Amino acid sequence: MTAPLLDLHRLSVRFGAFQAVDELSLHVQPGEVLGLVGESGSGKSVSMMALMGLIAAPGEVRAETLRFGGRDLLALPPAERRRVVGRxxxxxxxxxxxALNPSYTVGFQIEEVLRHHLGLRGAQARHRALELLQQVEIPDAVNRLKAYPHELSGGMNQRVMIAMAIACHPKLLIADEPTTALDVTIQAQILDLLQRLQREHGMALILITHDLAVVAELAQRVAVMYAGQLIESGAVPDLFEHPRHPYTQALLAALPEHNRGARRLSALPGIVPGVTDRPLGCLLAPRCPRAQARCGTERPPLVHQVRCFFPEPTNAHPT
Known part of the structure; x- marks a missing residue:
């Protein structure tokens, strides 16, 4: 196996007393699509913002390893790290x-990325900005360059964001719930666009989403987070066919296609723990149907890519 493009080991993010990300370890291979899933509050977005250097005080970021493309980001001066991450x-x-600045045209904002990271200016920057809008399939791209964000639809603005993101030919693209505020038809178009761009550019892609159906269709691997911890990871479709962690099983059981004929969707009771209700033992224990005495007093380690004292056996088939 080739060296990973991204190698995170024991990444933690804390806001005062709240542990938002708890020793997360992840790796992404060049050109790989990784789905990062979990409920709201599980730490998905915060962990990726920490990688991008976007956690401001009072947030505290720590990691044992934070390597990208073979470079130790922790050892780089802040300005150099911003150049590497931004490009x-x-x-x-x-x-x-x-995310877009309402005071500037979308063309100006795309050109600003090109000026800062690639040194393009004037006609060169405008030509490249036009190419990027065409790549993300925005119609009448010449006139759209002159538009302000409020003059465009939600789907168009998301395409502009994608154009800015791919402007410097990144090796890794992180898409954080990229279809949340869009209607179903536009969601499908944006996902198709991301998939096409990922293949054409050979980028690695981390897709942060609640939608397991999207992960099943687009990703090669999936990592499941809960309350700031990685609780299970594996290849698609292996993890979907044979989930071992009770939380992963609950997420899959809640899919509409698994509830045909039922009066109500299957659901896991309770909520993700916050600052004041974080359990002493396993973080899922208060909600877990399989919890035993040990789960209430001990934190399970991540063993063979599953964080559970009593995981489903590898040869078991889910019901």
Whole structure:
């Protein structure tokens, strides 16, 4: 196996007393698509923002290893790390309208990325910005360059964000719930666009999503997070066919196609723990149907890519 493009080991993010990310370890191979899933509050977005260097005080970020493309990001001066991350790692945020600056045209904002990271200016920058809008399939791209974000639809703004993200030919693209605020038809178009761009550019892609059906269709591997911890990871479709962690099983059981004929969707009771209700033992124990005495007092380690004292046996078939 080739060396991973991204290698995170024991990444932690803390906001005061709240442990938002708890010793997360992940790796992504060049050109791989990784699905990062879990409920809201599980630490998916925060962990990727920590990689991007976007966690501001009072947030505290620590990691044992944070390597990208063979370079130790922790050892780089802040300015050099920003250059590497801004050029080689890009992130598409879930709400494009708030991520874009309402005071500038979309063309100006794309050109600003090109000026800062590639040194392009004037006609060169405008030509490249036009090419990028055409790549993300925005119609009438020449006139769209002159538009402000509020003059474009949500789907168009998301395409502009994707254009900015791929402007410098990144090796890794992080898409954070890229279809959350869009209607179903536009969601499918944006996902198809991301898939096409990932293949054409040979990028690695981390897709942060609640939608397991999307992960099953687009990703090669999936990592499941809960309350800041990685609780299970594996290849697609192996993890979907034979989930071992009770939380992964609950997520899959809640899919509509697994509830045909039922009066209500299957659901896991309770909520992700916050600052004041974080359990002493396994973080899922208060919600877990299989919890035993040990689960209430001890934190399970991640063993063979599953964090559970009593995981489903590898040869078991889910019901």
């Amino acid at each position: 080689d790692v890009a992130m598409v945020f879930q709400d494009a309208l708030t």
